[in-house]
Amino acid sequence: xxxxxxxxxxxxxxxxxxxxxxxxxxxxxxxxxxxxxxxxxxxxxxxxxxxxxxxxxxxxxxxxxxxxxxxxxxxxxxxxxxxxxxxxxxxxxxxxxxxxxxxxxxxxxxxxxxxxxxxxxxxxxxxxxxxxxxxxxxxxxxxxxxxxxxxxxxxxxxxxxxxxxxxxxxxxxxxxxxxxxxxxxxxxxxxxxxxxxxxxxxxxxxxxxxxxxxxxxxxxxxxxxxxxxxxxxxxxxxxxxxxxxxxxxxxxxxxxxxxxxxxxxxxxxxxxxxxxxxxxxxxxxxxxxxxxxxxxxxxxxxxxxxxxxxxxxxxxx
Numbered sequence: 001x002x003x004x005x006x007x008x009x010x011x012x013x014x015x016x017x018x019x020x021x022x023x024x025x026x027x028x029x030x031x032x033x034x035x036x037x038x039x040x041x042x043x044x045x046x047x048x049x050x051x052x053x054x055x056x057x058x059x060x061x062x063x064x065x066x067x068x069x070x071x072x073x074x075x076x077x078x079x080x081x082x083x084x085x086x087x088x089x090x091x092x093x094x095x096x097x098x099x100x101x102x103x104x105x106x107x108x109x110x111x112x113x114x115x116x117x118x119x120x121x122x123x124x125x126x127x128x129x130x131x132x133x134x135x136x137x138x139x140x141x142x143x144x145x146x147x148x149x150x151x152x153x154x155x156x157x158x159x160x161x162x163x164x165x166x167x168x169x170x171x172x173x174x175x176x177x178x179x180x181x182x183x184x185x186x187x188x189x190x191x192x193x194x195x196x197x198x199x200x201x202x203x204x205x206x207x208x209x210x211x212x213x214x215x216x217x218x219x220x221x222x223x224x225x226x227x228x229x230x231x232x233x234x235x236x237x238x239x240x241x242x243x244x245x246x247x248x249x250x251x252x253x254x255x256x257x258x259x260x261x262x263x264x265x266x267x268x269x270x271x272x273x274x275x276x277x278x279x280x281x282x283x284x285x286x287x288x289x290x291x292x293x294x295x296x297x298x299x300x301x302x303x304x305x306x307x308x309x310x311x312x313x314x315x316x317x
Contacts, residue, residue, distance in 0.1 A: 004030045006053035006072065008302065011040050011060060012079045012295070020295040021056070027303050029054065042066065049073060054306050056298055057086070064090035077302035079294040080105060080285060084210065084235075097305050101297035103156045105285025110160035112259060112284045113205050113233045117144060117165075120229045120255035121203075125278055142254070145169030150201025151176075152194065152215060153208035153234065159183055161205055173197050198223040205231040206238050214240040221247045227254045233284045236262035245271045259284050 005028040015021045016036045024031050034040045034048035039060050049055065049070040055062075057078050064087045067073065076086065078100040091098050119125060122141040130137030149165040151158045151174040159180075162172045166187030179191040194215075198204070202225050208215065216230065217240040224230075230253055232239050239258070247253040248271075256271075257278040264282055266272055272279055285294065 004028060005306065006030070007032055007051055008054035008056060008306075009034060009045075009048045009052045010056040011035065011045070012056065012058035012298075013037055013039065014291050015056065015058075015079070015295060018292075018295050020292070020299045023299050024054075024056070024303065027307075029306075046070075054302050056302055059085060062086040062091075067091060067094055067096060070096075075099065075302055075305035077101075077298045077305065079291075079298040099298075099301040099305055101294045101301065104294035104297050105287075105290040106156035106160060108287040108290035109157045109207075109233050109259075109284035110164070111287075112280070113157070113161050113207070113231055114164045116231045116233070116257035116259070116278060116280070117149075117203055117205065117229060119278055120231070120257045123255075126275070144203065147171070147202040148173060148200045150174070150197040150204040152197060152204065152206050152238075154179060154183065154191070155207060157233075158205070158207035159185075161207065162189060165203075170203075171200075173200050195223065199225075201225070201228060203229045203231065206234045208234055208238060210235045210237050214238060214243075216240060216244070218243040218246070221252060224252070226252055228252075229254050230256045232257070233259040236260045236264075241269075241271050245274060248274050248276045 007030045008024050009032050010021055016033060032048050034044040045060060046066055046069045051072055052070060053072050053074050055073060055076045057076050062085060067090050073096050075097045081100055081102045083098055083100055086098055088098060121144055123139040126137060126139060145168055148171040151162060151172065154174040154176040158174060162174060163185050165172050166185055166189060171188040173190055173192050173196060175192060175194040175197045198220050204224065215238050221243055244256050248256060255276045255278060259280045259282055271277055
């Protein structure tokens with residue numbers, strides 16, 4: 001009865017058949033999936049985008065060339081926090097709005113960070129693989145209670161990690177560029193400077209945005225207590241892999257657990273092969289609940305962004 005408001009390309013692998021995505025059609029848009037259940041190739045991406053006004057984007061790169069080939073595109077909505085794969089300068093020059101769903105995966109990432117701390121403290125991957133191999137491997141662990149957790153970044157994710165760590169009986173010291181003074185959880189918690197966090201952190205968990213150069217380099221690692229555990233569920237660029245490998249080899253670090261890599265997947269490297277390294281395949285936000293929240297938020301943002309933009313446009317053909 002009514003004409004379409006335009007086409008929207010949808011690429012997240014988890015979007016096919018998702019109820020939130022069906023709301024795009026209900027809102028009057030034609031929805032196209034260039035590669036259902038898979039990450040689209042650049043060719044599939046550009047062919048489908050050529051006449052799209054909106055783009056519900058997954059993890060695929062979105063380059064200047066791709067954006068230049070999409071003359072009708074007005075809004076890109078990511079089903080997650082990161083926009084690292086999007087050429088934001090090109091989008092701004094072309095007048096394309098980029099929206100993201102920052103808090104949607106906070107609980108999933110926070111729970112994974114705590115899980116990785118526990119896995120490192122008790123050498124859980126070694127213990128489980130030993131039993132699977134028919135062996136009885138035992139490594140003495142450490143208890144997190146009574147130890148100090150350092151947080152680099154105390155936003156939605158870091159604050160959740162802090163609450164769980166405090167419940168476990170840890171002290172928590174947090175550095176954040178813009179500390180939230182209203183965050184006063186029960187237990188031994190304080191905001192402090194980055195150097196203070198490094199000096200005290202027997203476990204250090206990273207929850208900061210990407211940095212121009214690694215925050216955790218040889219100098220930072222030398223400040224930390226010997227035998228500390230490092231956990232990175234944030235960005236690969238925050239950590240100097242070579243410095244971490246050297247710290248693992250010397251025993252300065254007890255363990256390094258990471259959910260983020262550059263590139264992804266990392267392949268076999270001296271770091272991923274080290275027995276004190278625990279790696280997961282960027283699964284922080286990959287939970288039923290986080291995926292649902294992210295998808296719902298991304299759809300809401302896309303509909304709102306296109307609707308508010310259309311109010312400023314002449315009648316569409």
